[in-house]
Amino acid sequence: MSLQNPVFIPGPTNMPEVLRKACDMPTIDHRSPQFGAILHPCLEGVREVLKSDSAHIFILPATGTGGWEAALTNTLSPGDGVLAARNGMFSHRWIDMCQRHGLDVRVVETPWGAGLPADKYEEILKSDRDHKIKAVLVTHNETATGVKSDIAAVRAALDAANHPALLFVDGVSSIASMDFRFDEWGVDAAVTGSQKGFMLPAGLAIIGFSDKAMKASQSAALPRTFLDIGDMAQGYANNGYPYTPPFGLMNGLKLSLDMLRDEGLDNVFDRHHRIAEGVRRAAAAWGLELCAQSPDLYSDTVTAIRTPEGFNATDIVTRAANEYGMAFGVGLGEVAGKVFRIGHLGSLTDAMMLSGLGVAEMVMVDLGLNVKLGSGVAAAQEYYRHGSSKAEKAVA
Amino acid sequence: MSLQNPVFIPGPTNMPEVLRKACDMPTIDHRSPQFGAILHPCLEGVREVLKSDSAHIFILPATGTGGWEAALTNTLSPGDGVLAARNGMFSHRWIDMCQRHGLDVRVVETPWGAGLPADKYEEILKSDRDHKIKAVLVTHNETATGVKSDIAAVRAALDAANHPALLFVDGVSSIASMDFRFDEWGVDAAVTGSQKGFMLPAGLAIIGFSDKAMKASQSAALPRTFLDIGDMAQGYANNGYPYTPPFGLMNGLKLSLDMLRDEGLDNVFDRHHRIAEGVRRAAAAWGLELCAQSPDLYSDTVTAIRTPEGFNATDIVTRAANEYGMAFGVGLGEVAGKVFRIGHLGSLTDAMMLSGLGVAEMVMVDLGLNVKLGSGVAAAQEYYRHGSSKAEKAVA
Amino acid sequence: MSLQNPVFIPGPTNMPEVLRKACDMPTIDHRSPQFGAILHPCLEGVREVLKSDSAHIFILPATGTGGWEAALTNTLSPGDGVLAARNGMFSHRWIDMCQRHGLDVRVVETPWGAGLPADKYEEILKSDRDHKIKAVLVTHNETATGVKSDIAAVRAALDAANHPALLFVDGVSSIASMDFRFDEWGVDAAVTGSQKGFMLPAGLAIIGFSDKAMKASQSAALPRTFLDIGDMAQGYANNGYPYTPPFGLMNGLKLSLDMLRDEGLDNVFDRHHRIAEGVRRAAAAWGLELCAQSPDLYSDTVTAIRTPEGFNATDIVTRAANEYGMAFGVGLGEVAGKVFRIGHLGSLTDAMMLSGLGVAEMVMVDLGLNVKLGSGVAAAQEYYRHGSSKAEKAVA
Amino acid sequence: MSLQNPVFIPGPTNMPEVLRKACDMPTIDHRSPQFGAILHPCLEGVREVLKSDSAHIFILPATGTGGWEAALTNTLSPGDGVLAARNGMFSHRWIDMCQRHGLDVRVVETPWGAGLPADKYEEILKSDRDHKIKAVLVTHNETATGVKSDIAAVRAALDAANHPALLFVDGVSSIASMDFRFDEWGVDAAVTGSQKGFMLPAGLAIIGFSDKAMKASQSAALPRTFLDIGDMAQGYANNGYPYTPPFGLMNGLKLSLDMLRDEGLDNVFDRHHRIAEGVRRAAAAWGLELCAQSPDLYSDTVTAIRTPEGFNATDIVTRAANEYGMAFGVGLGEVAGKVFRIGHLGSLTDAMMLSGLGVAEMVMVDLGLNVKLGSGVAAAQEYYRHGSSKAEKAVA
Numbered sequence A, B, C, D: 001m002s003l004q005n006p007v008f009i010p011g012p013t014n015m016p017e018v019l020r021k022a023c024d025m026p027t028i029d030h031r032s033p034q035f036g037a038i039l040h041p042c043l044e045g046v047r048e049v050l051k052s053d054s055a056h057i058f059i060l061p062a063t064g065t066g067g068w069e070a071a072l073t074n075t076l077s078p079g080d081g082v083l084a085a086r087n088g089m090f091s092h093r094w095i096d097m098c099q100r101h102g103l104d105v106r107v108v109e110t111p112w113g114a115g116l117p118a119d120k121y122e123e124i125l126k127s128d129r130d131h132k133i134k135a136v137l138v139t140h141n142e143t144a145t146g147v148k149s150d151i152a153a154v155r156a157a158l159d160a161a162n163h164p165a166l167l168f169v170d171g172v173s174s175i176a177s178m179d180f181r182f183d184e185w186g187v188d189a190a191v192t193g194s195q196k197g198f199m200l201p202a203g204l205a206i207i208g209f210s211d212k213a214m215k216a217s218q219s220a221a222l223p224r225t226f227l228d229i230g231d232m233a234q235g236y237a238n239n240g241y242p243y244t245p246p247f248g249l250m251n252g253l254k255l256s257l258d259m260l261r262d263e264g265l266d267n268v269f270d271r272h273h274r275i276a277e278g279v280r281r282a283a284a285a286w287g288l289e290l291c292a293q294s295p296d297l298y299s300d301t302v303t304a305i306r307t308p309e310g311f312n313a314t315d316i317v318t319r320a321a322n323e324y325g326m327a328f329g330v331g332l333g334e335v336a337g338k339v340f341r342i343g344h345l346g347s348l349t350d351a352m353m354l355s356g357l358g359v360a361e362m363v364m365v366d367l368g369l370n371v372k373l374g375s376g377v378a379a380a381q382e383y384y385r386h387g388s389s390k391a392e393k394a395v396a
Helices: A017-023 A033-049 A064-073 A089-100 A118-127 A151-160 A211-217 A229-237 A247-263 A265-285 A314-324 A350-366 A375-384 A389-394 B017-023 B033-049 B064-073 B089-100 B118-127 B151-160 B211-217 B229-237 B247-263 B265-285 B314-324 B350-366 B375-384 B389-394 C017-023 C033-049 C064-073 C089-100 C118-127 C151-160 C211-217 C229-237 C247-263 C265-285 C314-324 C350-366 C375-384 C389-394 D017-023 D033-049 D064-073 D089-100 D118-127 D151-161 D211-217 D229-237 D247-263 D265-285 D314-324 D350-366 D375-384 D389-394
Strands: A056-060 A081-086 A104-109 A133-139 A166-170 A189-193 A205-209 A302-306 A339-343 B056-060 B081-086 B104-109 B133-139 B166-170 B189-193 B205-209 B302-306 B339-343 C056-060 C081-086 C104-109 C133-139 C166-170 C189-193 C205-209 C302-306 C339-343 D056-060 D081-086 D104-109 D133-139 D166-170 D189-193 D205-209 D302-306 D339-343
Touching: A017 A247, A033 A056, A033 A205, A033 A247, A056 A064, A056 A211, A056 A229, A064 A089, A064 A166, A064 A189, A064 A205, A081 A089, A081 A118, A089 A104, A089 A133, A089 A166, A104 A118, A118 A133, A118 A151, A133 A151, A151 A166, A166 A211, A205 A211, A211 A229, A247 A265, A265 A302, A265 A350, A265 A375, A314 A339, A314 A350, A350 A375, A350 B350, A350 B375, A375 B350, A375 B375, B017 B247, B033 B056, B033 B205, B033 B247, B056 B064, B056 B211, B056 B229, B064 B089, B064 B166, B064 B189, B064 B205, B081 B089, B081 B118, B089 B104, B089 B133, B089 B166, B104 B118, B118 B133, B118 B151, B133 B151, B151 B166, B166 B211, B205 B211, B211 B229, B247 B265, B265 B302, B265 B350, B265 B375, B314 B339, B314 B350, B350 B375, C017 C247, C033 C056, C033 C205, C033 C247, C056 C064, C056 C211, C056 C229, C064 C089, C064 C166, C064 C189, C064 C205, C081 C089, C081 C118, C089 C104, C089 C133, C089 C166, C104 C118, C118 C133, C118 C151, C133 C151, C151 C166, C166 C211, C205 C211, C211 C229, C247 C265, C265 C302, C265 C350, C265 C375, C314 C339, C314 C350, C350 C375, C350 D350, C350 D375, C375 D350, C375 D375, D017 D247, D033 D056, D033 D205, D033 D247, D056 D064, D056 D211, D056 D229, D064 D089, D064 D166, D064 D189, D064 D205, D081 D089, D081 D118, D089 D104, D089 D133, D089 D166, D104 D118, D118 D133, D118 D151, D133 D151, D151 D166, D166 D211, D205 D211, D211 D229, D247 D265, D265 D302, D265 D350, D265 D375, D314 D339, D314 D350, D350 D375
Parallel strands: A081 A104, A081 A133, A133 A166, A166 A189, B081 B104, B081 B133, B133 B166, B166 B189, C081 C104, C081 C133, C133 C166, C166 C189, D081 D104, D081 D133, D133 D166, D166 D189
Antiparallel strands: A056 A205, A189 A205, A302 A339, B056 B205, B189 B205, B302 B339, C056 C205, C189 C205, C302 C339, D056 D205, D189 D205, D302 D339
């Protein structure tokens, strides 16, 4: 597959070369002040991206999965109740993780393509009189279906039920690409990784904990060492780390945060929205429907597009890779073969997106779908023509 | 301007990252065998790209302009006659260089957009009974107009006139992207640079000399030191160089030659042809004419597209850069403001080209040209759909 | 601190630039065959480094600490007995991890500077008639003290006791730098990381499991998800990974394994021994003693040097960093302030080591220690003079 | 040869990785403002390094040899008189270049190891009543012998003779490493390259012209195009370049100038002096003499060390490369086999220098010279101990 073409998998994303160069550091002594000069700007910058004044930030040498596990094991004890909805592959995996750790998960089965049911959450929380539920889990952006959920509504459900459960949010494919409001939404644990909105290689789990979550960590009985945030906090307090830190990746994160700040977080979100909207208009021009059930659910980082009955959507991904050297995402789990996914997060320009849409069109025509060459591209172009300059400049 | 987008200037070209990494070498001792292990594969590989068995290859730390000057000063003496046609900016510059060196240039003025007039060359050569003309200059590919000339025809003209003049070819924007036959065409000096078909940074002038040109160098009286191929040949014979060599760039060239060999030279030329043909079909779909006067002249590395009377073609380039972060080429010299140029040489995929065409369309619509969004892209897609895989894979 | 100077901390080690460049990859689709082409050579190469025919290799996006936790949680259940000796900071940490996971640790307190007491292990194992001890933990190379332990002796103890406990070895600072014999020693779980002998950035936990350990993983009740080797094995079987893999680092590991193979594992070990022996002779020339109690315990990857009573060894490290831009290791835990450490593992040449010894001498003289400038360097030179060429060449 | 070890050839020098990364740029449009943002800081920074207010700076895609040729051809006409002394290989080459260009060179033969004879220059200039001598050539630092000449004295000679000749200075191995005063010394053309004090790859000829030299360029009749500073000046005035510029190398130069400014030019010179003095003390400790005849001539960028009669100094260089993977410089021309050279310019720390001295000692002992291991290192250490911190920090 060509390394010249951009990728359109929903993460890891296209990485600006300048970020990769920042990651590519010679060895430093991680017990020297050089490390502190990398660590602290990372912690501050992530807090800023979360729109939080007080979140406790932890950066672990792991992936988003490790971040989820850190959120659970640092705050909960075996047998604790957890409330979660399953509306895609990633919410499914989180539920599975809870079960492996002996948590008592109340699963709300939800159609793949629907958002998280805040009303059902409220109902269940209200009925949980003795507060057996210790944590509510929410996937902000279901990468499998391209569905964005309403975290504020879940917070409102908790508040309406006057329920003390912690609110955990999987923001792996939303944070740094879509608006995220840790403080305003009353999030207790937010989890993401380096390889999505931060435009870096995989290898960092990035998490934010509220004071309440920090307090919970003191009595949490699930075992952990590598992912223990107490050790991590103690290290940070001494400009250190509990073990060898991935200082190169963290140095990249430091620069990524500078880039996001330079572009302006709201401009970053606007750019993601504009590029995503172009993709959606292209899909409409192709006569295809989205997996996401309604416009309020449309994700600005990934679009899952349904193909006609009887057509194997995975063929699009395979042919794009083999014939045109371009990577898209396959459907996962329940929607395997029914959707293909176009990732459009991280470091991306309108021009790059046009190449993705152009290739997708060629592939669909090759495979006999009733799609007109240039149609989706034109729909996106018409949208992109109105307002590209601001964001383009910022991606330099 | 975005560094994420590909560039569509007709050189320097998009550089595969792996080549840039090969250039980025720590310091070696250039008097050690490490240097010879870089130098000799370069010399052999360039010879292969020129399709020559016997050309003497020289790699100078200069640009194409330095390469031209090396060709002249190493073979000619003040007052020598030179035959050249002017059909674009680069042929113009070569004529100017000859004049600065006190050569007696017979200039055949030729329309910009036309090819080199082999018939006029033949006429002039036949009338040059006492062989005052020592060299015939030909620009293989006029980067300013997107016109490819017929070197074999010029060789035939020389042969028909039974004229002993040396045949010099500027292959800066053709070699390694379009077919070039040093031996078959009886070329005496071929000149190119690192930053076009070789997909490297500028900084290497790459030249091939025939035995006849080598012989001429022994009596050539034009002064030179930095560009002296005698010093260079002596250095090479000892695995060395007459001064500090640009070993990093040369290490990149070594890998570039491997990549060209791996893809297969003919596949490289086919890929350039396919991508170029897509661009030409897009231009036709836009209702625009090419600067090149007829299909036999169409260049496979750069297309100069005429815009309607009264429209400033340079505005397209300016707006593409400022609003969409993408670089195209302006018209130069006689065709300034009348054409804009799309470079499509070096490391390029169909997908990348679609992004260039997509942006060009948006810009033209923005500027009020009567162009339909998606029309050029669709024309290119239709062409690209039939046969991309072979070359795509090779560009990895 | 200078980034030009080599580092002499006992890991992360000096990284060959070519390895860092291999890590610095553009994004690939980790669900494509491109990933399998990175993964499988890594698994095979690590197995080779472990000198095993059958070990099951797992490469996790974590550090050595994560690797230890993976070894424990994938094989043991809460309350299981574990036998371990504490003879330094890293064996201490492993014991602490076991306790956090609710394992019943039998700790053999051992002087810092001594090796692991195989005889006491044997005694305890023999007395453990009902086989409550499920795992025996051994730190092959105590990075804190520069002490190498005898794994074969521990295996012999297990065999003498006819005890079925699993044998776990922390090889973080030994594997790929010192001889390691997974099969011959009957190791059940070996753990290392990317940032030591493999000369890469931190970020990969690399572990090998025996068939017996794999079998244990089926009934192990300690909870885990991120570090679950069952998920990992299932991913590998499909050329995949249970989540986003750190493909860049793994691509670096693939090249690192090639480099180790090219140099020859035994040559790598010889080089480490030679460089280490030079350091030890320098220490003797300075009149200083090693932390390691006897020559059979001397580590070839790190040397901990005792300073005279009343002198704060940490001052050496601080001054070397501040005044000469060079990083050495401080004493940890019980030997804090009593020793300083010189790391000499990974990518290192005799010449680099001389610069480290030269700086250490200057620092010690600056601080008033009774050391003669040039004395340690001369002792090392005398040793290095006899046999450098083979390994030097291989480190290119 | 090891790429891990520093090099001690007198250029190209050890390159800070951060500079190489700055050179390694993706393609930009060199006709866009992005290029001007690289070019102008380079011109200003070089002027600052030359300690000039008014020098016209030109940066050509060539090497120092090309820079010399640019100085000559842009200011002189065939038959012009030139005064030059030959005291080493590089002054020899400059004289040869003048002769190839048909200049009338008055050569003052000078012992290799001596400085330029300002008194003889004065004598000759005084006797040149009709001012046939148009230029006086001076090699500031003879890289072949490690001899620094006194430019101010040559200026004084010109002034004493009231002679209008231009003063040309080859500062290839001095500028940016040793004090250079363009304005104060009344230099008319200064020439250097990217690969020495600027710590970059070879590929840029960097020259400064006085107003007087600029005026001379208008009537200079030596032919040139590639190296024509008139074209260059016209390009710069439009933020452009007369042909494709080596923007990557220039981007590296821009950063190099920032690094020199950050360290402080005088600190850079002090650091070079300190490191050089350590090397000289080492040579004294070895009982060896320098090629430079007296302390006032000692170069701070390269030291040429004489070996005893009957010993082939080149063997040292060969053995260091083959057995220890380290590069030193051989003797050239008249002193071939009689001296070996240690380069100590550009990016270098005391610690790196100690490794070079340490290896040199091992090699000399290996080859049977009467040298004591550690002796030279100790002499350098003693000197380096007093004052390293300031400069070390700056080289980070």
